Amino acid sequence: MTPHVSSHQWHLAQRPTGTPTSEDVKFVTVELPPLAENEVRVRNEFISVDPYMRGRMNDVKSYVPPFQLDQVMDADAVGRVIESRSPELAVGQLVQHFQGWRDVAQGDASRFTAREEVPSVASSVYLSALGLTGLTAWVGLLLIAEMKAGDTVFVSGAAGAVGSAVGQLARLRGASRVIGSAGTDEKVALLTSRYGFDAAFNYKNGSVSRMLREAAPDGIDVYFDNVGGDHLEAAIFAFNNGGRAAICGAISGYNAEHAEPGPRNLAMLISKGVTLKGFTIPSYQQHAPEFFREISPLVASGEFVFDETVIDGVENTFDAWLGLMRGENTGKMLVRVAAED
Numbered sequence: 055m056t057p058h059v060s061s062h063q064w065h066l067a068q069r070p071t072g073t074p075t076s077e078d079v080k081f082v083t084v085e086l087p088p089l090a091e092n093e094v095r096v097r098n099e100f101i102s103v104d105p106y107m108r109g110r111m112n113d114v115k116s117y118v119p120p121f122q123l124d125q126v127m128d129a130d131a132v133g134r135v136i137e138s139r140s141p142e143l144a145v146g147q148l149v150q151h152f153q154g155w156r157d158v159a160q161g162d163a164s165r166f167t168a169r170e171e172v173p174s175v176a177s178s179v180y181l182s183a184l185g186l187t188g189l190t191a192w193v194g195l196l197l198i199a200e201m202k203a204g205d206t207v208f209v210s211g212a213a214g215a216v217g218s219a220v221g222q223l224a225r226l227r228g229a230s231r232v233i234g235s236a237g238t239d240e241k242v243a244l245l246t247s248r249y250g251f252d253a254a255f256n257y258k259n260g261s262v263s264r265m266l267r268e269a270a271p272d273g274i275d276v277y278f279d280n281v282g283g284d285h286l287e288a289a290i291f292a293f294n295n296g297g298r299a300a301i302c303g304a305i306s307g308y309n310a311e312h313a314e315p316g317p318r319n320l321a322m323l324i325s326k327g328v329t330l331k332g333f334t335i336p337s338y339q340q341h342a343p344e345f346f347r348e349i350s351p352l353v354a355s356g357e358f359v360f361d362e363t364v365i366d367g368v369e370n371t372f373d374a375w376l377g378l379m380r381g382e383n384t385g386k387m388l389v390r391v392a393a394e395d
């Protein structure tokens with residue numbers, strides 16, 4: 055008989071209005087039962103915090119179901135098997151799964167996917183460059199926006215997890231010019247010095263439309279939208295004929311209490327023949343092997359760089375998520391779970 059073990063986890067206490075506060079969540083300790091046959095117990099190493107989790111706090115139908123009140127807020131995570139009653143997963147195996155926002159997870163072995171160690175890279179890479187983040191960049195740029203060599207590409211949220219990957223991929227795939235926007239001067243400097251962007255601007259410094267026009271005097275062919283709002287409107291103004299946008303996210307409105315009106319210039323889509331196409335990554339998982347084959351050697355060789363902003367302690371997960379929404383991250387925002395004492 056295996057001993058009982060505690061799991062420290064985050065539950066949704068009530069559905070937030072506007073920007074969530076500490077009143078909306080609670081950090082609780084749950085006693086886990088002994089493992090049943092074919093189950094494993096996993097100690098998480100890294101937990102993902104993501105913008106889309108804001109939508110799951112609302113009780114609305116979407117591509118992922120809403121969080122349930124008084125239930126753990128699940129999320130992408132990587133961890134290591136610490137106890138096993140499954141012949142498939144041995145103790146010590148690195149696994150990826152969807153039982154984040156807690157330190158210890160357990161369940162049927164089929165809910166955990168074995169991952170290979172990537173030499174000299176932390177296991178967190180499966181939540182950033184080689185995980186859903188990287189796949190989102192790859193699918194959005196190549197399959198949704200159909201970027202081709204010679205295109206001028208604009209990326210918003212460009213110093214974040216997805217955006218910094220998009221900029222590098224555009225450069226590797228032969229874009230003629232890559233432009234990014236971000237919310238601090240430090241991030242803007244990184245875009246050109248580290249992530250291969252040709253030009254960048256701080257969207258808080260003035261009109262996005264004007265700054266984009268200056269950065270892309272010959273217009274843009276592709277827009278990768280992480281932000282929505284004024285960025286999308288500016289991109290529509292800047293599009294060349296036949297322009298294509300991958301509508302990936304709209305973070306500028308996630309905490310809004312009332313929906314803002316959309317871009318005022320949608321009629322320009324007609325005359326320019328522009329396509330705006332949304333997507334959600336769960337519908338494109340079949341492309342993960344192709345993505346992985348292209349990007350993993352580039353990560354291993356250091357040709358494709360990625361940054362992670364790591365907050366320590368499962369007890370700080372909600373604060374890490376709030377920080378992400380305020381732009382306190384460069385690259386992927388993650389929580390590192392302390393090893394057991």
Ligand SMILES: NC(=O)c1ccc[n+]([C@@H]2O[C@H](COP(=O)([O-])OP(=O)(O)OC[C@H]3O[C@@H](n4cnc5c(N)ncnc54)[C@H](OP(=O)(O)O)[C@@H]3O)[C@@H](O)[C@H]2O)c1
Binds near residue numbers: 211302384
């Ligand atoms: N479609 C999909 O399947 C899919 C999958 C993954 C992610 N996404 C979306 O992709 C986007 C990026 O996600 P991520 O995980 O890579 O997050 P991220 O970009 O690493 O982090 C979010 C960033 O958004 C920026 N931001 C916050 N408020 C903003 C505002 N009002 N205007 C402009 N920028 C703002 C902040 O950077 P600054 O300092 O630059 O403001 C912050 O760092 C999000 O919209 C997310 O929902 C979609």
